[in-house]
Amino acid sequence: MSTLAEILAALAVVIGGIFTLVGSYGxxxxDKPMSRLHAPTKAGTLGVGSLLLASMLYSAARGQVSLHELLIMAFLFVTAPVSAHFIAKVHIHRDHTAQELPVPPEDNVWATKNGMADQDDKDKA
Known part of the structure; x- marks a missing residue:
C-alpha cells in the first residue's frame, strides 16, 4: 500500500471524526430545536462522508475497489438535507392546528409561514 494513500485515508478519518464530534457536541x-437540527445534519453528511471516503481510499490502495461506499455517500448527501428540510418545516408549523393552516394556493407556490401571516391579515380585514 502506498504511503500517500495511507496518509489521505488517515486524514479523511480525522476530518470525519472531527465533524462527527463537533456535530454531537452541537x-x-x-438549546433551540432549529440550531440542534443544523449540527447533526452537518455531522451526518460531512462526517460520515469523510469516513466513507477514507474507506474507499483504503480499499483502493489495497487493490480492492469498492463502490458501495460511493453509493452510500450519494444516498446520504441526497437524503440528509431533504429530511432536515422536512423536520424544519414541521417545526415551523407545529404550533398550528389543522383548522388554522391556510388553504394551499392555487398557483403552485409552497406554503410557508409568511403565507400564514398573509392569511391572518386577510382574516382580520
Missing amino acids: LVKL
Whole structure:
C-alpha cells in the first residue's frame, strides 16, 4: 500500500471524526430545536462522508475497489438535507392546528409561514 494513500485515508478519518464530534457536541449543547437540527445534519453528511471516503481510499490502495461506499455517500448527501428540510418545516408549523393552516394556493407556490401571516391579515380585514 502506498504511503500517500495511507496518509489521505488517515486524514479523511480525522476530518470525519472531527465533524462527527463537533456535530454531537452541537446536538448536546445547542438549546433551540432549529440550531440542534443544523449540527447533526452537518455531522451526518460531512462526517460520515469523510469516513466513507477514507474507506474507499483504503480499499483502493489495497487493490480492492469498492463502490458501495460511493453509493452510500450519494444516498446520504441526497437524503440528509431533504429530511432536515422536512423536520424544519414541521417545526415551523407545529404550533398550528389543522383548522388554522391556510388553504394551499392555487398557483403552485409552497406554503410557508409568511403565507400564514398573509392569511391572518386577510382574516382580520
